[in-house]
Amino acid sequence: xxxLTQLIGLAPVKARIAQVTALLAVDSARRDLGLAGTPxxxxxSFTGNPGTGKTTVALEMAGILHRLGYSRxxxxxxxxxDDLVGQYIGHTAPKTREVLKRAMGGVLFIDEAYxxxxxxxxxxxxxxxxxxxxxxxxxxxxxLVVILAGYKDRMDRFFESNPGxxxxxxxxxxxxxxxxxxxxxxxDLMLDRMGYTFDEGARVAFGRYIERRATQPHFANARxxxxxxxxxxxxxxxxxxxxxxxxxRDLLVTLRxxxxxxxxxxxxxxxxxxDA
Amino acid sequence: xxxxxxxxxxxxxxxxxxxxAQVGYCLDKGWAVxxxxxxxxxxxxxxxEMFGQPMFDLKDAAGxxxxxxxxxxxxxxxxxxxxxxxxxxxxxxxxxxxxxxxPKDEPGLRLRRTEAEGRVQRYSIEPYATTMPEGRRxx
Numbered sequence: 175x176x177x178l179t180q181l182i183g184l185a186p187v188k189a190r191i192a193q194v195t196a197l198l199a200v201d202s203a204r205r206d207l208g209l210a211g212t213p214x215x216x217x218x219s220f221t222g223n224p225g226t227g228k229t230t231v232a233l234e235m236a237g238i239l240h241r242l243g244y245s246r247x248x249x250x251x252x253x254x255x256d257d258l259v260g261q262y263i264g265h266t267a268p269k270t271r272e273v274l275k276r277a278m279g280g281v282l283f284i285d286e287a288y289x290x291x292x293x294x295x296x297x298x299x300x301x302x303x304x305x306x307x308x309x310x311x312x313x314x315x316x317x318l319v320v321i322l323a324g325y326k327d328r329m330d331r332f333f334e335s336n337p338g339x340x341x342x343x344x345x346x347x348x349x350x351x352x353x354x355x356x357x358x359x360x361x362d363l364m365l366d367r368m369g370y371t372f373d374e375g376a377r378v379a380f381g382r383y384i385e386r387r388a389t390q391p392h393f394a395n396a397r398x399x400x401x402x403x404x405x406x407x408x409x410x411x412x413x414x415x416x417x418x419x420x421x422x423r424d425l426l427v428t429l430r431x432x433x434x435x436x437x438x439x440x441x442x443x444x445x446x447x448x449d450a
Numbered sequence: 451x452x453x454x455x456x457x458x459x460x461x462x463x464x465x466x467x468x469x470x471a472q473v474g475y476c477l478d479k480g481w482a483v484x485x486x487x488x489x490x491x492x493x494x495x496x497x498x499e500m501f502g503q504p505m506f507d508l509k510d511a512a513g514x515x516x517x518x519x520x521x522x523x524x525x526x527x528x529x530x531x532x533x534x535x536x537x538x539x540x541x542x543x544x545x546x547x548x549x550x551x552x553p554k555d556e557p558g559l560r561l562r563r564t565e566a567e568g569r570v571q572r573y574s575i576e577p578y579a580t581t582m583p584e585g586r587r588x589x
Contacts, residue, residue: 246510246512247509247510249509268502274513275505275508275513275514275516276507276508276509276513278508278509278510278512278513278516279509279510279511279512279513280509314516317510317512318512
């Protein structure tokens with residue numbers, strides 16, 4: 175649980191995972207006393223907007239389940255449609271089984287799971303992959319945990335057209351968007367890991383940046399924050415580069431307001447975009 | 451006659467639990483596990499047919515056990531063996547190989563004596579089962 179508490183925000187996600195943790199702990203205590211019980215199904219679906227930490231939490235999940243003794247190896251196999259679905263008839267089943275075999279004893283993370291099902295093409299092989307997945311999710315529950323992830327609206331539609339899949343997933347966890355304050359704390363954390371700091375002006379400017387960026391299209395929560403910081407580093411680098419000879423530590427680690435304010439997000443006439 | 455080839459073959463047949471433990475040991479060592487089957491048990495028949503591909507990147511024995519179950523369902527009356535291949539430099543060889551499935555009735559091997567020049571005797575062995583065409587042995 176230590177790793178998860180370091181994540182910022184995500185209160186409902188943490189609450190649900192705390193419940194699962196408690197259940198598994200109680201379960202193993204019961205087993206020690208010889209009380210019978212089948213292992214609980216732990217397949218999950220993570221839904222939420224881009225950049226809300228679905229993949230990060232999935233990675234942590236593998237470790238948590240391993241430490242709780244639920245999954246034997248605790249590794250994470252992360253796949254997308256391409257790894258499961260074949261290109262011609264008869265190619266899909268072995269490919270999917272191969273991936274499932276690799277994931278056994280750990281966690282299988284299927285990112286953007288809704289691409290598996292393409293209703294507009296009735297000869298699509300995705301359905302075959304889903305059927306094999308269902309079979310294994312049902313029959314080898316103690317061998318692997320499947321986590322499906324994707325954007326909320328598309329996942330909902332995906333589950334509507336695959337009710338069998340939806341009912342085999344015990345935990346549907348929704349990842350909320352971050353608040354502006356949480357995004358600022360995330361930015362601080364990221365900067366800390368990159369070895370930079372904001373000065374006072376930059377901190378205020380970045381707060382305003384997040385406010386404006388959030389109203390623009392293609393806003394991707396923490397991912398947008400990371401991209402913004404990467405671009406601020408670029409501007410910082412070109413500002414510092416001419417004075418590099420006599421640069422002290424302070425100059426090299428401090429991002430100033432001008433590094434943030436140069437962003438296109440602050441241009442009122444520009445529409446803004448994913449890389450603004 | 452009980453065929454004894456590979457590791458553990460003088461022991462009673464391994465149970466699934468024991469096979470799982472052995473496969474787990476191989477995976478912990480970083481060896482790649484694969485399955486092979488045959489209905490020609492001649493000792494010189496080194497290359498058996500592969501069942502599926504070698505399972506590189508496997509972390510847990512459950513995957514190999516599922517594959518073994520599939521192989522047994524397809525070839526219930528054949529010899530099936532587990533091979534563990536060590537890909538590390540200097541070895542690059544099968545480190546462990548053991549039989550995990552055998553037909554119920556094992557007629558064994560026939561010893562053939564041939565008279566050659568002078569009074570020289572030549573010996574050869576031949577599985578009784580191979581007198582039948584492939585696919586109809588051990589039924």
